[in-house]
Amino acid sequence: MQKRYTKQEQAFIQKVRQTAGKAINQYNMISADDTVMVAVSGGKDSLALLEILSSRRKGMPIHYNIHAAHIITEDVPYQIDTVWLQQFCEDLNVTLHLVTTKANLATAGKKKPCFACSRNRRKELFQLTHSLGIKKLAFGHHLDDAVETLVMNMAQHANISSIPAQLQMFENKLEVIRPLILLTNAEMKEYARLLNFQSLKKECPYEDHTIRQKARDIVEQMTSINPKARINLYNSMKKIDFEYLP
Numbered sequence: 001m002q003k004r005y006t007k008q009e010q011a012f013i014q015k016v017r018q019t020a021g022k023a024i025n026q027y028n029m030i031s032a033d034d035t036v037m038v039a040v041s042g043g044k045d046s047l048a049l050l051e052i053l054s055s056r057r058k059g060m061p062i063h064y065n066i067h068a069a070h071i072i073t074e075d076v077p078y079q080i081d082t083v084w085l086q087q088f089c090e091d092l093n094v095t096l097h098l099v100t101t102k103a104n105l106a107t108a109g110k111k112k113p114c115f116a117c118s119r120n121r122r123k124e125l126f127q128l129t130h131s132l133g134i135k136k137l138a139f140g141h142h143l144d145d146a147v148e149t150l151v152m153n154m155a156q157h158a159n160i161s162s163i164p165a166q167l168q169m170f171e172n173k174l175e176v177i178r179p180l181i182l183l184t185n186a187e188m189k190e191y192a193r194l195l196n197f198q199s200l201k202k203e204c205p206y207e208d209h210t211i212r213q214k215a216r217d218i219v220e221q222m223t224s225i226n227p228k229a230r231i232n233l234y235n236s237m238k239k240i241d242f243e244y245l246p
């Protein structure tokens with residue numbers, strides 16, 4: 001049964017979709033007749049991304065195709081409900097590709113399990129996308145992911161870098177896009193709640209959020225200086241005054 005929304009809820013849903021649309025237009029992420037592969041973890045953000053890209057097609061003068069991919073890492077002890085995900089994709093009229101792989105953590109050497117697992121997952125996503133002749137791969141990272149990564153990279157690696165909204169890879173054979181990049185985690189949480197997305201992701205036993213959580217706390221503290229600190233941190237990456245830097 002279709003859920004009934006209040007006017008405010010409807011406006012919020014619209015605002016989230018429009019903000020994703022703004023990022024798509026601002027960074028030229030999707031053109032007519034493109035095929036986009038959406039990387040779906042089963043978490044709220046990538047489910048929302050898939051739903052937003054799919055529902056956005058209805059009101060667009062241009063047509064584009066959407067596929068979804070979920071990578072199952074067999075030797076990492078967490079699994080999502082793929083039956084639910086399959087149904088979710090069918091309801092959105094999207095083809096789901098399930099790929100099973102192994103992270104081979106025992107041979108990963110000194111690398112942390114998360115690093116080895118996500119590197120292998122990305123490799124599988126690139127291979128799948130390439131094998132299907134698809135040139136765009138969309139991830140569900142949002143504004144908080146971008147600014148937390150900025151803070152972590154500054155503190156840990158002494159460089160100013162983050163998660164790009166759009167990135168050409170492999171000599172322009174693949175373009176990575178992040179349509180949720182202007183949306184906050186709080187907005188995505190509320191969107192997922194309103195649209196009743198089942199949370200499919202359980203915590204992976206290897207996942208270690210210690211450093212990211214610290215960066216998250218710092219970003220949150222910065223909002224006491226200015227409530228718009230998140231978007232300001234993001235925009236500051238596009239406005240670097242070199243003459244006022246060492």
Ligand SMILES: Nc1ncnc2c1ncn2[C@@H]1O[C@H](COP(=O)(O)OP(=O)(O)OP(=O)(O)O)[C@@H](O)[C@H]1O
Binds near residue numbers: 042046047069071
């Ligand atoms: N198993 C997977 N299969 C396909 N794509 C994935 C998988 N895990 C992560 N991704 C992609 O990488 C992005 C970032 O991954 P991360 O693990 O940070 O996400 P999450 O916060 O756990 O889940 P989500 O971002 O979907 O809420 C996801 O938004 C998704 O696009």
